[in-house]
Amino acid sequence: MTMKTNNYLSSEKMTDNKINILVTFDKNYINPFRVMIKSLAISNPMETFHIWLLHSAIPQEDLFALTEYCSKQKITLTAIEIDRELFKNAPVSKQYPQEMYYRMMAPLMLPNGLERVLYLDPDILVINSIRSLWEMQLENYSFAAASHGFVLDEFIDEVNKARLGTEHDYFNTGVLLIDLKRARTITKAEEIYRCVIDKANQLILPDQDVFNCLYGSYTVQIADEIWNYDARYYSAYLLKSEGKFDLDWVMQNTVFLHFCGKQKPWKKKYSGRFSALYKHYMNLIDM
Amino acid sequence: MTMKTNNYLSSEKMTDNKINILVTFDKNYINPFRVMIKSLAISNPMETFHIWLLHSAIPQEDLFALTEYCSKQKITLTAIEIDRELFKNAPVSKQYPQEMYYRMMAPLMLPNGLERVLYLDPDILVINSIRSLWEMQLENYSFAAASHGFVLDEFIDEVNKARLGTEHDYFNTGVLLIDLKRARTITKAEEIYRCVIDKANQLILPDQDVFNCLYGSYTVQIADEIWNYDARYYSAYLLKSEGKFDLDWVMQNTVFLHFCGKQKPWKKKYSGRFSALYKHYMNLIDM
Numbered sequence: 001m002t003m004k005t006n007n008y009l010s011s012e013k014m015t016d017n018k019i020n021i022l023v024t025f026d027k028n029y030i031n032p033f034r035v036m037i038k039s040l041a042i043s044n045p046m047e048t049f050h051i052w053l054l055h056s057a058i059p060q061e062d063l064f065a066l067t068e069y070c071s072k073q074k075i076t077l078t079a080i081e082i083d084r085e086l087f088k089n090a091p092v093s094k095q096y097p098q099e100m101y102y103r104m105m106a107p108l109m110l111p112n113g114l115e116r117v118l119y120l121d122p123d124i125l126v127i128n129s130i131r132s133l134w135e136m137q138l139e140n141y142s143f144a145a146a147s148h149g150f151v152l153d154e155f156i157d158e159v160n161k162a163r164l165g166t167e168h169d170y171f172n173t174g175v176l177l178i179d180l181k182r183a184r185t186i187t188k189a190e191e192i193y194r195c196v197i198d199k200a201n202q203l204i205l206p207d208q209d210v211f212n213c214l215y216g217s218y219t220v221q222i223a224d225e226i227w228n229y230d231a232r233y234y235s236a237y238l239l240k241s242e243g244k245f246d247l248d249w250v251m252q253n254t255v256f257l258h259f260c261g262k263q264k265p266w267k268k269k270y271s272g273r274f275s276a277l278y279k280h281y282m283n284l285i286d287m
Numbered sequence: 288m289t290m291k292t293n294n295y296l297s298s299e300k301m302t303d304n305k306i307n308i309l310v311t312f313d314k315n316y317i318n319p320f321r322v323m324i325k326s327l328a329i330s331n332p333m334e335t336f337h338i339w340l341l342h343s344a345i346p347q348e349d350l351f352a353l354t355e356y357c358s359k360q361k362i363t364l365t366a367i368e369i370d371r372e373l374f375k376n377a378p379v380s381k382q383y384p385q386e387m388y389y390r391m392m393a394p395l396m397l398p399n400g401l402e403r404v405l406y407l408d409p410d411i412l413v414i415n416s417i418r419s420l421w422e423m424q425l426e427n428y429s430f431a432a433a434s435h436g437f438v439l440d441e442f443i444d445e446v447n448k449a450r451l452g453t454e455h456d457y458f459n460t461g462v463l464l465i466d467l468k469r470a471r472t473i474t475k476a477e478e479i480y481r482c483v484i485d486k487a488n489q490l491i492l493p494d495q496d497v498f499n500c501l502y503g504s505y506t507v508q509i510a511d512e513i514w515n516y517d518a519r520y521y522s523a524y525l526l527k528s529e530g531k532f533d534l535d536w537v538m539q540n541t542v543f544l545h546f547c548g549k550q551k552p553w554k555k556k557y558s559g560r561f562s563a564l565y566k567h568y569m570n571l572i573d574m
Contacts, residue, residue, distance in 0.1 A: 042329065045574055127567055129574070248555055251566040268535055276564045279538040280414055287332055287416070 019047055019134050022119040024054045024102035030062060032266060033122040034069055034285045040126040041073035051077040054102040054109055056084045080109055090196040091206045100207040103176060104192050107183035115181050121174035125257040125278055133177060133227060142186060143215055144177040146224035151233045164209055168216045173208045174258045175228045186218060229254045232261055234273045306334055306421050309406040311341040311389035317349060319553060320409040321356055321572045327413040328360035338364040341389040341396055343371045367396055377483040378493045387494040390463060391479050394470035402468050408461035412544040412565055420464060420514060429473060430502055431464040433511035438520045451496055455503045460495045461545045462515045473505060516541045519548055521560045
């Protein structure tokens with residue numbers, strides 16, 4: 001009975017209760033992805049996950065190894081290869097590879113039967129249960145994402161809005177819940193390509209900027225301190241929350257620790273409040 | 288064939304390959320113990336563990352809950368109750384409860400068939416495989432333990448030697464590998480009680496001091512940066528190792544992170560290089 005009132009998961013999906021995760025990365029991000037998956041499994045021991053990987057050039061042997069790795073964590077994986085030609089004119093860099101754009105294509109690429117998927121950046125550590133986000137009612141929105149305006153500076157948000165000519169908060173797309181059924185009705189591949197190329201010179205975080213331009217108004221905001229905690233700014237979160245978001249609070253409540261920015265936690269030089277935690281997970285992936 | 292040449296594990300033990308862990312704590316340390324067990328299981332996914340708990344006053348319902356908790360980590364547990372009267376005259380405090388003395392009694396308390404056990408303090412986080420310590424050849428020694436002389440200050444070691452009138456390095460007994468077969472031949476309960484009472488006024492770390500007095504000369508030294516890393520002294524380890532023991536090295540090589548001293552990582556105020564890591568494990572125990 002209750003299943004019928006649920007407006008975003010088919011009864012079939014509700015029955016198997018599997019959480020669908022979307023990832024899009026290139027060969028350079030295989031190890032961070034493995035870390036993310038390890039932390040996801042450890043913090044969500046009672047869940048069943050299926051991973052959808054949209055990629056272009058991950059070699060077959062790496063895909064085999066990834067599938068086996070996921071299987072050890074009792075996670076299944078489907079890899080879908082996307083033609084590189086589609087985004088050949090999009091701005092890319094080592095930090096922002098072409099694969100980042102693929103999250104926006106997911107509504108067109110993923111099987112029609114799939115009604116909801118949670119996109120996660122590979123530079124994320126999962127430290128608590130993701131179920132309440134997975135079950136979140138999106139009402140009339142197609143996406144849910146967090147904004148870092150609160151912790152960074154509201155001014156930055158204004159700059160981003162002015163830069164992109166948008167009205168809504170500037171969303172970080174590192175964690176993106178997608179209602180595929182609704183997103184399919186608004187996602188047009190041509191529009192994405194055009195936006196990427198037209199705005200090439202204004203784009204700072206290419207894929208994220210495009211997402212904000214095209215889909216920001218279809219996105220409902222979720223709390224960044226829970227769903228997209230910027231791991232660079234422990235002190236800022238603590239200060240702005242008047243001491244509430246201390247380390248105990250973060251460890252007990254934050255779900256996604258997002259290692260935003262250029263200083264990546266897998267680098268030898270990285271030292272931050274969560275560096276031991278991240279490096280411990282890096283070490284666990286080979287066990 | 289090779290089993291017969293192995294001088295410390297019976298062929299039966301070699302067959303089931305189970306690692307025997309000894310713990311001794313009171314009710315106040317149940318949660319730290321659960322954290323330790325969680326980290327042990329996660330960092331040693333291919334091992335089978337059996338826990339021996341020597342205690343005096345842990346209520347039956349807590350023992351049931353602990354057994355169930357261990358069982359979730361695929362770990363078995365045997366609790367052995369020791370008569371409190373035995374150590375009624377020993378110096379104790381909240382930080383150093385009576386149960387700490389029980390590790391020295393283990394050779395007399397544990398089943399005769401058991402040939403080796405690894406004692407672990409409950410304020411430890413296990414972050415790598417313990418197998419190589421478990422399989423260590425002890426030659427003619429009865430125990431293996433680390434000294435913190437290297438990281439603290441050699442002077443401290445001299446003070447401890449002078450204070451206790453011992454010749455050998457001052458051992459930290461938070462991690463203690465015990466060859467039970469040999470230890471049974473030298474362990475006399477009366478001698479332990481007498482030493483505890485005779486030296487009551489000189490004892491700073493009561494159980495550890497007694498161990499050093501009575502069994503220090505039967506103990507082989509193991510590397511503290513691997514087997515008993517004092518989590519207070521990241522910078523000192525880094526400095527003394529000329530930069531070798533950085534965070535990557537510690538996460539990849541250290542097996543036991545020992546949260547020595549009065550500032551315990553489960554306290555709200557605790558902040559240290561490994562605080563996020565410890566608090567993450569604290570949070571995992573309820574999953």
